[in-house]
Amino acid sequence: MNLMRPSNILRAAATFGALLASTAVLANPVPWQMNLTPGVTDESHAIYTLHMAAFWVCVAIGVVVFGAMIIAMFRFRKSRGAVAETWSHNTKLEFFWTLIPVLILVGLATPATIMVRHMYDSTASDMTIKVTGYQWKWRYDYVSYEGKQVNKVGYMSKLAADSNRIRQLDSGLDPGSVSDHGFKDYLLDVDKPLVIPAGLKVRFVVTGGDVIHGFWIPPFGIKKDAIPGIINDVWVKVDKPGIYRGQCHVLCGQDHGFMPIVVNVLPKAQFESWLAAQESKAALDKAAHTAQAASAAPIVAQH
Amino acid sequence: MAHDAALMHDEHHHEAPEGFFHRWVMSTNHKDIGTLYLIFSLTMFFVGGAFAMGIRAELFKPGMQLMQPYFFNELTTMHALVMIFGAIMPAFVGLANWMVPIMIGAPDMALPRMNNLSFWILPFAFCLLLSTFFMPGGAPAAGWTMYPPLVLQGGDAIAFMIFAIHLMGISSIMGAINIIATILNMRAPGMDLLKMPLFCWSWLITAFLLLAVMPVLAGAVTMLLTDKFFGTSFFNVGGGGDPVLYQHVFWFFGHPEVYIMILPAFGLISEIIPTFARKPIFGYKAMVYAIACIAFLSFIVWAHHMFTVGLPIGSELFFMYATMLIAVPTGVKVFNWVTTMWRGSMTFETPMLWAIAFVVLFTIGGFSGVMMALVPADFQYNQTYFIVAHFHYVLVTGAAFAIIGSVYYWLPKWTGNMYSEFWGKVHFWNSAIWVNVLFFPQHFLGLAGMPRRIPDYNVAFADFNMVSSIGGFLFGASQLIFVGVVIHCAFFSKKRAPARVWEGARGLEWTLSSPPPHHSFSTPPVIDDSVLAHGDVLH
Amino acid sequence: MSQQGTYYIPHGSRWPIIAAIGLFLFMIGAANWLNGNVGAGHVIIAIGALTIIGMMIGWFGSVIHESLRGTFNSQVDVSFRMGMMWFIFSEVMFFGAFFGALFYTRMFTIPILGGEGSGALTNQFLWSGFAPAWPTNGPAHVGGPFGVMPPWGIPLVNTLLLLTSSVTVTIAHHALRANHRGRLLLFLALTVMLGAGFLYMQGHEYYEAYTNLNLTLHSGIYGSTFFLLTGFHGLHVTLGTIMLTIIWLRCVRGHFNREHHFGFEAVAWYWHFVDVVWLCLFLFVYVL
Ligand code: HEA
């Protein structure tokens, strides 16, 4: 095990280099990927650094502890004529190996504390989107944008049809066959992605419609449980436009594995025109709807 | 004949009562009951393992090949429940039954009949639990954590699962009471608490953990029951309840529970290593205090399972600090084990190999634990395969390895025959290699973004899942060797075991013949500190 | 540590396996009943319950006989005491779970739903207009409007009943120690009656709650915590009363003497535990 670790690190580092190569890859998992994605937000970068720091601390301690064991196993074996000592305590030693871990842990906890405070601060956000998890799809309702209410922009987002066909039991179809811009997006693709603007602080208010779901987007480094009856909030600020993918992370029933999250980050201007389009569309739908209802009314009355 | 008078009412108390029913079903003998526990535990290990094989087979490659997603969730849930409550915990109780009375110079457990009841409840509890597979709506499928509201969507299975858990709780509580009474009340004169073997210490403290948290689990599932069947609103926000309340109650049980599954393992390792290093355990007292310290801390870290449910920032930080703190006493134990080996005179019989593998692999599991304790990092790890890797390192290469190692350690004492060292080593090396092929890649899968509890995944996760599955099948198959070794040792081995099976072994258990007499001690033995492992309290 | 030179080990017994089977049947029955096959459920529950009762009579019977024959040395006695003590401790933890639920919902959930503390968004987006208060049946008013038990009526009476009962049981204990058989029987009988009185009053209280106050298990979180806490306590009082009755009979039979009466003490401990739990209930469920 301990021997395996260093080689892992090399391989991990190599894959990681490949990861950094292109942003497209940055957002998505790649075959043989061994390490956390650094992601595309300041927060996800910070998490990545903390993760690596903790990892190297563990490697270091591992090398010391396992190293000592290996030496002991070679030097102090009966077959090599080793004679057992009888001592069984050493106060100084015990003091130090209690103290040193404490110091190491303080060293890890301090940056972690600062980060948590930062990530918990969702004030001064530029827009708010309500995210609701249902069995087994997501609903996105646009609440407000730059201080103004958004009226009636909201829609369901569920697993893309092709992935859904392939994932049926014994469908005989090849999961590797679906792809988007060269990324094989089996089970990580939806019919209607969540759209957010680049460069703005977007606040998600997350809740569950039936059971607990989980709103997780690894490249953003955000993860919050979607609990029915409770609102949790979490925010992101993504500077790099692009397609980013996540999944529901809390077991929510039979199709828990099949309710991915896809976020389309658009440049601000593009986003605004998209939002405007959605709003007018919503308005039209409403008009059409009421008209329809009116015409339908008398017929209903007859029954 | 004074003590014969004392051992009254037992027509033939010097040897086992004849008659299968009388000996095994009506037993009041700690060794026989211990054997029953161990056999039951091995059976359940295979049952839970078979479920795990189902899981690994479905995850062998992307796409759904073998089962419907819901059935996959049933397997995941039952795998965990069977392994935790059926394999690991009964194994520890079985070992305690066999060894604790012998180690402290007692004739038997303090409450022998209740001891028998504690065991016999288990097979029935698992009949209830496993029968749910054949019910409308299938087995429970909401994970072993049974979170509402999801778990309440289950079919007929839910009531049976909850009652099964009640029964397991009753069994564990009685078992814990018995062990406490035995250790506090049945020690032979001169066997001071601080001369007890560390295995007894670890179990004494574990027993208190059990008493404190099993009733809380019973309460939690009882609330599930009333929410489902009697219209209460504990976990329904509309009625003023809260699903998060369940998670708090469950994890107040759940976290101490995971230490219930490791503390006795610490005790076992602390028995094996000094024996084969031929050197007294390093820092005996520190080991005792470390266990007590871990046990205490385990009550104030539960919310580290809930970092993403939206706790107030204050709680997030408190539980992060408390959780990280546990690394310190655990570290003390690891360092003490390593230092016990240092300047010893080591040989590497099978039990020692398992113990060494335990120290290394458990520590690796601990490392991933500390990483997950860092709240921001856990936002990425939470509910991914990184966690699955974490807890299998601490549970399989931790708890299970310690159990298997100690079975090899005491098997000659129990049966009076030596096991086959060769096949024992074959079993060890296969397990040690394949278990890492099985679980180490799961770290990568988790970090790359694969959530747990899913039956199918994106093609990017395909390669490591296949590796993991192959490792899983081979690790599983390796366990068949274990059964072979045990059966051979018990019934066919020609090589008799001496009283002191291992050259470096100290402690009362080695002063008795192998196998020990039906009633270990009929009169309190006179304790000679020099035969004890920790006779000199100063050390 | 063993005071006597020798150990005592009971012979094998068939009661444990019978107990296990009884529990098993009872649970199967209960599960079937809950899942809707009521008929079968009832029958199996009945069989299970009878098995358990029979087992208890048989098991305790044999233990009593052994203790009368003086087979238990003082070490066994200590084991029994530890057993009872730690059993009561586990009971405390069981109640702890439900008190925990009460405290958590009162101190965290309800304020959050009402928009206090970290709950601003929850209230604004999901439960706007819900004002935190206690008692409550939640923002959805599950179970409709309901009234609550005034603490200074039946609950106060019950408190006094239980408090006196633990006084009487203590007097009985002293009487036993002092070999005052008459006083022992009298005060033990009184204790039993007080327990029975408590149960009667609680039955009355539940009737009130269901018929006049519309306070039921369905009354949201208040009804849930109220009935599970008081209900489980009531069960324990019932059990305690039965045990006290048996102890009374055993006293009539003269089973106990001034130094040898563990059975009595065990039940007395249990009774005090039930009493303490009630005091917490009275305070946190009724008064506050
Ligand atoms: C035997 C069981 C066992 C044990 C012993 C542990 C030990 C630890 N566990 Fe683990 N854990 C589980 C079983 C166990 N765990 C299970 C089953 C789950 C999942 C439950 C579920 O969701 O289904 C889980 C989940 C889990 C989580 C939740 C993750 C999440 O859901 O997001 C966390 C987070 O903090 C955690 C942390 C820890 C820590 C810090 C330890 C520590 O005790 C580890 C301490 C040990 C060491 C650190 C190694 C030795 C120490 C040294 C060599 C000293 C120097 C080291 C340092 C200074 C770092 N565990």
Ligand code: HEA
């Ligand atoms: C308590 C101890 C314990 C033990 C010992 C194990 C042992 C194993 N576990 Fe498990 N596991 C858990 C506790 C444990 N697990 C828990 C708590 C969870 C979380 C559940 C949840 O999410 O709710 C979990 C979840 C879990 C998952 C994640 C499921 C999911 O998230 O969907 C996986 C996947 O690989 C897994 C695999 C295994 C494997 C391969 C083994 C192997 O070690 C098993 C090896 C043993 C055998 C295989 C049996 C012996 C051999 C045979 C039966 C012969 C036939 C087999 C062959 C011929 C190959 N376990």
Ligand code: CUA
């Ligand atoms: Cu939705 Cu998992």
Ligand SMILES: [Cu+2]
């Ligand atoms: Cu934990």
